[in-house]
Amino acid sequence: MKNIIIEKALKLDCGKEISNFPLAYETYGNLNEKKDNAILIFHALTGDQYASGINPITKKEGWWNYAVGPGKSFDTDKFFVICANVIGGCMGSYGPATIDPLTNKPIGTNFPVITINDMVNAQYNLLDYLKIEKLFAVAGGSMGGMQVLQFVSNFPNKAKVALPIACTASHSAQNIAFNELGRQAIMSDSNWKEGLYNEKSTIPDKGLAVARMAAHITYLSKQGLQEKFGRNLQERSDLKFGFDADFQIESYLRYQGSVFVDRFDANSYLYITRAMDYFDLTKQYGGNLSKAFKDTKTKFFIISFTSDWLYPTSENKDIVIALNAIGADVGFVEIKTDKGHDSFLLDVPDFLSTIKNYLNTTYSNIDERRI
Amino acid sequence: MKEEFKVISKFIEEKSRVLDVGCGDGILMEYLLKNKVVDVRGLEISKEKVKRCLSKGLAVIEGDAENDLKQFPDLSFDYVILSQTLQAFMSPENVIENLLRVGKKVIVTIPNFGHWKVRLDLLLKGEMPVTKNLPYQWYNTPNLHMCTIQDFYNFCNNKRVNIYKSISLNGEKISNITTSNLKYKNLISELGIFLLEK
Numbered sequence: 021m022k023n024i025i026i027e028k029a030l031k032l033d034c035g036k037e038i039s040n041f042p043l044a045y046e047t048y049g050n051l052n053e054k055k056d057n058a059i060l061i062f063h064a065l066t067g068d069q070y071a072s073g074i075n076p077i078t079k080k081e082g083w084w085n086y087a088v089g090p091g092k093s094f095d096t097d098k099f100f101v102i103c104a105n106v107i108g109g110c111m112g113s114y115g116p117a118t119i120d121p122l123t124n125k126p127i128g129t130n131f132p133v134i135t136i137n138d139m140v141n142a143q144y145n146l147l148d149y150l151k152i153e154k155l156f157a158v159a160g161g162s163m164g165g166m167q168v169l170q171f172v173s174n175f176p177n178k179a180k181v182a183l184p185i186a187c188t189a190s191h192s193a194q195n196i197a198f199n200e201l202g203r204q205a206i207m208s209d210s211n212w213k214e215g216l217y218n219e220k221s222t223i224p225d226k227g228l229a230v231a232r233m234a235a236h237i238t239y240l241s242k243q244g245l246q247e248k249f250g251r252n253l254q255e256r257s258d259l260k261f262g263f264d265a266d267f268q269i270e271s272y273l274r275y276q277g278s279v280f281v282d283r284f285d286a287n288s289y290l291y292i293t294r295a296m297d298y299f300d301l302t303k304q305y306g307g308n309l310s311k312a313f314k315d316t317k318t319k320f321f322i323i324s325f326t327s328d329w330l331y332p333t334s335e336n337k338d339i340v341i342a343l344n345a346i347g348a349d350v351g352f353v354e355i356k357t358d359k360g361h362d363s364f365l366l367d368v369p370d371f372l373s374t375i376k377n378y379l380n381t382t383y384s385n386i387d388e389r390r391i
Numbered sequence: 392m393k394e395e396f397k398v399i400s401k402f403i404e405e406k407s408r409v410l411d412v413g414c415g416d417g418i419l420m421e422y423l424l425k426n427k428v429v430d431v432r433g434l435e436i437s438k439e440k441v442k443r444c445l446s447k448g449l450a451v452i453e454g455d456a457e458n459d460l461k462q463f464p465d466l467s468f469d470y471v472i473l474s475q476t477l478q479a480f481m482s483p484e485n486v487i488e489n490l491l492r493v494g495k496k497v498i499v500t501i502p503n504f505g506h507w508k509v510r511l512d513l514l515l516k517g518e519m520p521v522t523k524n525l526p527y528q529w530y531n532t533p534n535l536h537m538c539t540i541q542d543f544y545n546f547c548n549n550k551r552v553n554i555y556k557s558i559s560l561n562g563e564k565i566s567n568i569t570t571s572n573l574k575y576k577n578l579i580s581e582l583g584i585f586l587l588e589k
Contacts, residue, residue, distance in 0.1 A: 321445065340452055341462040352452035353441045370442060377446030385448055
């Protein structure tokens with residue numbers, strides 16, 4: 021596993037300072053001689069640095085394998101793709117599951133509350149380490165999209181292109197509510213123990229599984245669920261008049277919950293959802309989102325999905341409007357799909373091909389149009 | 392229509408900021424980028440066409456002029472172009488007002504309903520005209536508010552909008568429209584191209 025130790029102190033939004041902390045990352049493709057082909061990808065809530073290929077830890081496909089790889093939307097034959105595990109995460113970066121050398125136990129809830137801003141500032145160190153002066157692009161969906169927005173506002177003109185996908189500039193009450201539901205599920209599991217559970221023995225797996233099940237519903241659309249599962253029964257011909265998983269959708273959700281606890285830390289889930297809830301770029305700039313992108317020369321391409329009710333088109337469009345208000349270079353399209361918020365992770369050909377063509381054309385036009 | 396693009400392109404001064412409203416596949420945007428050093432943005436209602444534009448790296452946003460022009464600040468573009476779509480809006484009046492708010496100058500092209508072939512269709516056949524430039528039947532046409540070059544002149548006069556330049560297109564023939572030849576040009580032009588300013 022690739023990682024760097026960030027020695028330089030990082031002042032967090034909560035007021036605390038961290039230093040000498042690990043940041044795990046992965047890269048795909050090669051940095052060219054001109055060093056102008058680097059793309060930094062930010063992952064979403066439960067993602068990690070393994071965007072492409074096979075995740076060596078879970079042995080499953082990387083979370084953005086549809087989009088990142090040779091000949092794909094983020095073509096690793098052409099671009100050098102970098103992806104880091106966010107701080108607060110549990111795939112090698114500094115987070116609540118990190119072992120505290122003093123106690124030899126996970127840091128747990130002694131970990132400071134972090135924000136999207138902190139995540140982005142921590143990852144910036146990676147660019148210094150890799151000696152990348154200017155990125156060709158920053159991209160990400162959902163929480164990854166929030167990081168894109170925060171990144172371009174913190175580091176203006178560090179990236180030529182920005183692709184915030186299915187995200188928002190200001191986390192909505194509905195989204196905070198769903199996150200709270202997940203956190204309560206975890207915290208009401210008796211194994212949670214105020215967050216000081218030991219990873220190796222008893223973990224709040226039931227609570228974490230319920231959190232994942234609830235969240236999973238929000239990633240799909242009603243139509244998508246209906247078409248995929250309808251009222252189909254699970255390996256039975258009749259209702260059993262009990263509380264087993266009679267319906268396929270129940271069985272599916274239970275499965276999603278159970279596999280999730282094997283790869284994700286419950287405390288990380290608390291911290292990262294909190295970071296999302298605290299995200300309000302509009303408020304950071306005194307209620308005027310345009311100010312977040314003042315004087316930007318970055319080319320923006322914003323994408324939303326018709327069936328995404330978690331980060332709906334209207335919230336994505338607010339970003340477009342803020343950018344248009346200051347004459348920024350912005351493209352926007354709403355992709356038609358019934359796959360809900362999850363669309364950005366799935367095989368949605370229109371979405372994948374539009375990004376691919378956009379990046380390839382923009383990259384080859386860079387010199388010509390002096391972007 | 393290449394000639395239309397040529398005329399529009401001639402109207403535009405170099406290094407201008409341009410918004411193409413109803414940019415379609417982005418053909419005019421590409422033409423302008425190739426022929427002048429300009430910063431061109433597009434607004435387009437069709438998802439398919441927006442995707443095609445974005446695939447070409449063009450800065451196009453999905454939206455419609457009647458709702459989405461609002462988001463652009465006053466006078467934020469040197470030129471706003473509306474090519475052959477004015478007649479398709481619910482309220483062309485509001486759209487023109489918004490174009491003139493957003494753009495320092497506005498370029499509007501309209502298919503001319505005063506063309507002699509159109510007049511003849513209605514006069515002789517007693518049917519709604521179907522021509523090369525207006526190929527739809529009355530029941531499936533997207534064109535809600537057809538007008539003639541004369542109508543557009545009257546509209547601009549009433550609204551106190553200055554027509555800086557007006558050009559007639561008839562096939563490949565490009566000519567100026569003046570107040571003295573207006574009646575004649577209204578009879579022979581397929582397309583009218585206007586440079587407006589509030």
